[in-house]
Amino acid sequence: MDNINLGVPIGTTLDRFIKENQDEFPYATGELSQLLRDIALAGKIINREVNKSGLLDIAGSYGQQNVQGEEQQKLDLIANIRFIRALKNGGQVCGIISEEDEEIIHLNQNCRYVVAIDPLDGSSNIDVNVSIGTIFSIYRRISPLGGPVQAADVLQKGTEQVAAGYILYGSSTMMVYTTGHGVHGFTLEPSLGEFVLSHALMTCPEEGTIYSINEGSWHEFEPGIRNYLSDCKKDKLTARYIGSLVADYHRNMLKGGIYLYPKTIKNPHGKLRLLYECNALAFIAEQAGGMATDGHQRILEIQPHAFHQRSPFFIGSKKMVKNAMNYLI
Numbered sequence: 028m029d030n031i032n033l034g035v036p037i038g039t040t041l042d043r044f045i046k047e048n049q050d051e052f053p054y055a056t057g058e059l060s061q062l063l064r065d066i067a068l069a070g071k072i073i074n075r076e077v078n079k080s081g082l083l084d085i086a087g088s089y090g091q092q093n094v095q096g097e098e099q100q101k102l103d104l105i106a107n108i109r110f111i112r113a114l115k116n117g118g119q120v121c122g123i124i125s126e127e128d129e130e131i132i133h134l135n136q137n138c139r140y141v142v143a144i145d146p147l148d149g150s151s152n153i154d155v156n157v158s159i160g161t162i163f164s165i166y167r168r169i170s171p172l173g174g175p176v177q178a179a180d181v182l183q184k185g186t187e188q189v190a191a192g193y194i195l196y197g198s199s200t201m202m203v204y205t206t207g208h209g210v211h212g213f214t215l216e217p218s219l220g221e222f223v224l225s226h227a228l229m230t231c232p233e234e235g236t237i238y239s240i241n242e243g244s245w246h247e248f249e250p251g252i253r254n255y256l257s258d259c260k261k262d263k264l265t266a267r268y269i270g271s272l273v274a275d276y277h278r279n280m281l282k283g284g285i286y287l288y289p290k291t292i293k294n295p296h297g298k299l300r301l302l303y304e305c306n307a308l309a310f311i312a313e314q315a316g317g318m319a320t321d322g323h324q325r326i327l328e329i330q331p332h333a334f335h336q337r338s339p340f341f342i343g344s345k346k347m348v349k350n351a352m353n354y355l356i
């Protein structure tokens with residue numbers, strides 16, 4: 028965190044903040060800075076689509092399933108297209124892995140960066156005006172420049188992320204990201220169309236009182252999870268679950284809490300995807316002083332073997348995550 032320019036005041040635009048803190052980026056060639064700006068631009072475009080979705084015919088299901096057999100919403104697809112276009116036009120990315128596409132999307136072979144994205148997270152909340160998000164991870168490619176992106180470029184451990192973040196389309200729209208030097212949050216000022224620094228060096232309380240899980244799956248949980256949840260109730264913790272990972276995580280990071288998506292009978296490996304849901308949030312959580320595991324292992328150290336691999340996910344306040352892990356065999 029030493030390199031962060033804390034002299035930058037609240038209200039500084041994202042563009043200026045990135046510029047002032049250029050030194051924090053590995054290799055500091057300006058490419059990663061540009062890539063973050065491209066992601067912010069895509070976020071603004073998606074924010075516009077999300078805000079007007081009730082007025083136009085872009086809410087609801089598209090009538091198709093994605094590669095994981097999940098119903099695709101129109102906005103899922105619009106967000107995916109918008110992101111890919113912004114990253115293609117931005118010219119810093121050689122390949123993208125997206126929740127909405129089975130295979131790698133190949134872009135400019137001469138670029139250094141690979142992006143993993145969940146273009147729109149929390150699909151079930153799109154039609155009902157509840158917070159949704161975008162999640163992204165950025166890696167440096169391993170394979171040489173000038174050739175096609177390889178699977179190994181995408182299948183890197185979370186520890187190799189050079190930057191990660193999310194955009195939360197909530198009561199206000201925020202972009203939160205880290206480059207490994209702390210976590211910073213920027214709120215979209217709608218009349219200016221600019222993200223401005225609103226939350227510098229965000230930290231997650233070590234302990235909290237919120238637990239977030241879809242308890243409707245109670246009968247599908249392993250006994251350890253059920254025991255844990257029973258104790259949460261005995262301890263009079265507060266239950267909060269939106270069903271949008273970004274929003275649930277963001278709240279818990281600010282207030283102190285734990286988010287759990289364990290394995291279930293239906294999803295024996297958990298539901299959330301390692302590459303474009305878990306890793307980004309795990310990087311942010313650790314940078315904010317929190318913790319993220321699959322119940323046994325640090326999320327960031329899991330070696331991915333498939334693009335759309337799932338993982339059980341326990342993330343949030345350090346003491347709460349450690350405590351939950353004690354219940355698992």
Ligand code: AHG
Nearest residue numbers: 145147148149150151241270271272
């Ligand atoms: P996505 O909309 O990208 O498919 O992700 C939805 C995820 C996540 O946002 C949320 O926390 C979780 O699915 C909710 O799952 P349940 O409906 O099983 O609780």
Ligand code: MN
Nearest residue numbers: 145147148149
């Ligand atoms: Mn998602």
Ligand code: MN
Nearest residue numbers: 126145147148
């Ligand atoms: Mn999604």
